[in-house]
Amino acid sequence: MKITVVGTGYVGLVTGTCFAETGNKVTCVDIDKTKVEKLSAGQITIFEPGLEKIFLRNIKEGRLHFTTAIESVIDESEILFLALPTPPGADGSADLKYILGVADQLGKIMKGYKVIVNKSTVPVGTADKVRAAIAKNYHGDFDVVSNPEFLREGVAVDDFMKPDRVVVGTRSETAKKLMSDLYAPYVRQGNPVIFMDERSSELTKYAANSFLATKISFMNEVAQLCERMGADVDMVRRGIGSDDRIGKRFLFPGIGYGGSCFPKDVQALIKSSDEVGYDFKILKAVEKVNAIQKLHLVEKIKSYYKGELKGKHFALWGLAFKPNTDDIREAPALSIIYALISLGATIKAYDPEAMANVQGQIGDKIVYAESQYHALENADALIIATEWSEFRTPDFERLDQTIKHKVIFDGRNLFEVEKMRERGYYYESIGRN
Numbered sequence: 471m472k473i474t475v476v477g478t479g480y481v482g483l484v485t486g487t488c489f490a491e492t493g494n495k496v497t498c499v500d501i502d503k504t505k506v507e508k509l510s511a512g513q514i515t516i517f518e519p520g521l522e523k524i525f526l527r528n529i530k531e532g533r534l535h536f537t538t539a540i541e542s543v544i545d546e547s548e549i550l551f552l553a554l555p556t557p558p559g560a561d562g563s564a565d566l567k568y569i570l571g572v573a574d575q576l577g578k579i580m581k582g583y584k585v586i587v588n589k590s591t592v593p594v595g596t597a598d599k600v601r602a603a604i605a606k607n608y609h610g611d612f613d614v615v616s617n618p619e620f621l622r623e624g625v626a627v628d629d630f631m632k633p634d635r636v637v638v639g640t641r642s643e644t645a646k647k648l649m650s651d652l653y654a655p656y657v658r659q660g661n662p663v664i665f666m667d668e669r670s671s672e673l674t675k676y677a678a679n680s681f682l683a684t685k686i687s688f689m690n691e692v693a694q695l696c697e698r699m700g701a702d703v704d705m706v707r708r709g710i711g712s713d714d715r716i717g718k719r720f721l722f723p724g725i726g727y728g729g730s731c732f733p734k735d736v737q738a739l740i741k742s743s744d745e746v747g748y749d750f751k752i753l754k755a756v757e758k759v760n761a762i763q764k765l766h767l768v769e770k771i772k773s774y775y776k777g778e779l780k781g782k783h784f785a786l787w788g789l790a791f792k793p794n795t796d797d798i799r800e801a802p803a804l805s806i807i808y809a810l811i812s813l814g815a816t817i818k819a820y821d822p823e824a825m826a827n828v829q830g831q832i833g834d835k836i837v838y839a840e841s842q843y844h845a846l847e848n849a850d851a852l853i854i855a856t857e858w859s860e861f862r863t864p865d866f867e868r869l870d871q872t873i874k875h876k877v878i879f880d881g882r883n884l885f886e887v888e889k890m891r892e893r894g895y896y897y898e899s900i901g902r903n
């Protein structure tokens with residue numbers, strides 16, 4: 471099939487590349503000229519494990535192209551995917567200006583039947599708004615489909631190539647057939663393509679992310695209890711996770727959820743609920759708990775130093791909002807950095823992939839280390855904010871020798887409490903005593 475993907479960020483680039491991988495001819499469109507130039511020259515613009523190899527292969531095979539000019543590909547495209555940003559507006563609701571802007575543009579250049587598929591996370595009713603925006607200028611036949619994306623950064627290629635499920639919201643039989651054919655190679659193991667109406671599909675994405683965020687905040691509150699009651703959250707997690715109804719995944723406490731999706735999607739669903747006169751009480755609590763948890767480690771640090779952080783110097787391992795990505799949007803590490811710097815501390819940080827992005831955002835407010843061990847030089851303490859694999863089993867002898875004081879604040883529970891005490895560390899983690 472001939473496919474256009476509009477918006478070539480984390481979702482668009484993975485989507486376009488993975489559709490090309492099964493033989494489709496794909497053009498990815500973006501308004502960012504520099505990005506398009508780089509991608510056209512075979513330079514990948516995001517870090518995502520496994521992506522570069524298939525990106526290069528599909529460019530070489532002539533199945534994957536990049537352009538800034540949507541009008542140059544519209545006629546040949548059967549399906550157009552929108553993978554555009556939906557950032558929070560001033561009131562917390564999803565800002566649809568990118569989606570509706572492109573819909574308006576499409577209406578002006580479409581000449582025949584197309585299926586426009588929305589992959590961005592959007593409030594219920596957006597498919598109708600996109601349809602109306604196109605129909606202002608184009609009076610022929612077309613369909614607007616909702617197809618929310620569930621990929622996780624860090625394992626996005628696997629998630630796309632072998633999805634647990636594909637959700638498609640459409641009532642058009644033509645669109646249903648096209649989407650069914652397009653996704654067939656990705657669900658050969660029998661995972662479902664679930665067809666539904668557009669509104670249910672749009673809500674499914676928000677419900678999924680909000681449920682996962684709820685699970686995280688719930689466990690963070692259990693961890694808070696553990697700290698006060700002398701229990702161990704790792705034990706409690708294993709104790710409850712072996713119940714199938716609860717499940718083992720997503721039960722890890724930490725320093726709050728971040729990233730480009732959970733915070734904005736929880737906020738947007740609260741706002742959508744308010745708009746229809748429903749007070750989504752659980753979700754409001756989920757947000758509050760997360761705001762507290764993001765600074766929980768800072769509170770522990772403040773209490774250890776009795777509020778005297780001026781002149782203290784910290785090593786920080788991890789900047790990305792989670793491992794295996796360079797994405798720093800809403801990363802808990804940034805909240806920690808801002809809080810500690812405002813109290814007069816200095817920081818030297820290391821992250822395997824995210825340092826350039828952080829430098830782009832906060833410049834020289836912190837120092838960037840060449841390696842996780844260089845970050846430790848002269849450090850009064852080590853703070854761990856992201857659970858990259860290489861932080862899990864460090865060279866402890868080197869750690870012991872390089873750090874100035876044997877103090878660790880671990881927001882990701884990477885090490886065993888007892889072992890760290892035996893090594894002579896003051897070791898604080900989450901929900902363990």
Ligand SMILES: NC(=O)c1ccc[n+]([C@@H]2O[C@H](COP(=O)([O-])OP(=O)(O)OC[C@H]3O[C@@H](n4cnc5c(N)ncnc54)[C@H](O)[C@@H]3O)[C@@H](O)[C@H]2O)c1
Pocket residue numbers: 476477478479480481482499500501502505553554555556568571572589590591592619620621622623730731
């Ligand atoms: N990142 C994720 O893990 C993830 C997962 C599932 C769903 N989503 C959703 O997918 C959507 C996209 O997210 P993302 O993380 O890929 O965003 P992103 O910011 O990484 O990428 C968006 C891209 O769209 C481009 N763009 C903006 N306006 C444009 C226009 N008029 N024409 C062409 N391109 C334009 C931007 O330049 C950018 O490259 C959001 O709604 C998000 O909530 C994201």
